[in-house]
Amino acid sequence: MSYIPLLVDIKNISKSYKDAPYPAVDHLSFSLSKGDIFGLLGPNGAGKTTLISMLCGLFKPSAGEIYINGFNMQSHPNQCKQVIGVVPQEIALYPKLTAWENLLFLGHMYGLSGDALRDKIKLNLQILGLEANMHQKIQSYSGGMKRRVNLIAGLLHDPQLLILDEPTVGVDIQSKQAIIDHLKKLNRERGMTILYTSHHLDEAEDFCTHIAIIDTGKLITQGATRELISQYNCKSIEEVYLKITGQKFRDK
């Protein structure tokens, strides 16, 4: 059996907000090997966004440690951030700028420049079918087109770890397929590790090699997708999810 190095190692982290009765993340530990497509699933308020924020170095954990590519996020945030690409749930683009201008700006912020950056932008726009519209303002784009540009923005610096927060929410089936296919290709061809959150459980089952389900800040279960389904004696991840988290509404 060959050794696959860990890219992300989360050790017993917790996060408590001031005035909140319970911790948002409660002594959570898991790891991602290089090349994993890791689905982080959980109901609303489970602690997914807080966990991702800590993973990206935005929030400091109340306890525990995060290692990315061997570096501690607390002591070496820049080395950790260099490895990460983030695709937020929101369309984190400037509506009055064109797709080209947005990507050029974000590329420069990642420290890229010149022809290498321009070629990379063109290639990504071409792959995701946006080349013809690249000089149109983002505000004139459809939801699916915006999502695709949002994805490209996270890929410009060829990150080893891509963190996707509900990347296909509110998009048409064609855009959704284009996004998933492109991510699978990146994982297959470049060995890109992907951490993905979604409420589309069928999409997660199809896309992810590994899945972790968290609820009320705690890790409920994790493992390889197929193994989890058989472990809980279910037919799908959706069944596993409902079995574990229950049928109650989770509105706060």
Next chain:
Amino acid sequence: MKLLYSIYKEYKVLIRDRAGLAITFIMPTILVLIITLIQDTTFRSVNENAITLLLVDRDHDSLSVQMERALNTTRFFEITKKNLSNEEAREQVAAGKYIIGIIVPEHTSEQLRKRSGDKVATLMASISGDSTQAVTTDTSKLPLQLYFDPITKKTFQSIISNSLERILSQLEMQNMVTALNANMKESFPLANPKPLEMQPLVSIREEYASPHNSSIIPNSVQHNVPAWSMFAMFFICIPLAGNIIREREDGSAFRLLTMPGSYMYVILGKMLTYVIVSLLQFTLMMAMGIYILPMLGLPQLNVGDHVFSLFVVALASGLAATGFGLLVGTVSTSHDQASLFGAVFVIMLAAIGGVWVPTFVMPEVMRKLSGISPLNWGLEAFYGIFLRNAGLKAVLPQVLKLFGFFLACLAGAFYYQKYRRLK
């Protein structure tokens, strides 16, 4: 490169936001124009408007002629001569048509000459010992009637009365000297005495206590252009705060914060862009004061000789305004909150700082309080350059205060952001 692209991005976002551009450039320009036009009359009445004076001259002799000439020399009065009764003159002043009414009764000059001559004759008689030459002088005072508009203050009335008394004393003295010379010539024809001349022995030199004796009187343009420029520069906090909040709400800030070291460049890019915008605003306002306002019959803005000092004050003001915008954007949780908080706070600082009503007409307490407003620091520095022709050294305290405010805002924003992330 990161910084340049950050500035380029802000520039593109700004230039494509037509409403934002209108708020940033057109609205302050219109505001300066309107307020300056409105306040011009008020400033003129304080500074340079002639005082309307009704002169009822029944004397038509040397006293009234010389008094009119003396009053005209001061250039403070706009004299209207009318033939009215005392009651009619009083009514016209009471109605506010004139601020002052002066009635010179008939034969006043003649009476003055006669009494001066009598005084001199009595004096000469007492010297020669010839009591037959002595004349009984009428010691009753000659009646010169003054009417004041009821709105005038006591101090103003005293100044006018004193000035008239001085003119009358001069005339009285002149008459006495003339009579004395005539009498001396008559009394000592062989001695041929040299006539006594009335020349002032003391001269008063008046100068403005500015380095180059510059004598610019504050007017509506001199006040309103820098005052509303400061206001417009600080109002930039609203679009800047909105820009920061929008980035936070749409996830851009989240993405930028995940990039190694890039968010600092983004913030720096924002700040520099908005400082450049505030300098452009300032330049536009100055150009308006120099070229546009005079076309509308308003005084031309005199920016003094120290253009570099002007630039330094404008830069410090721009930095202070941008720092404030950054703080508002960091602390506020929504666009509405930032707009409301930013607008109310800037309006309050403007009111305290003497933008709306100049500090020199404020009560003592408010004048002292105005020193806490950054808008007042900038305004005082502009006053220094425009009105006192002050150089950089003279306005340095205000510049340092503005720069200190900028640093305090930056530190506040930085620590609040850190606190929020650690919360």
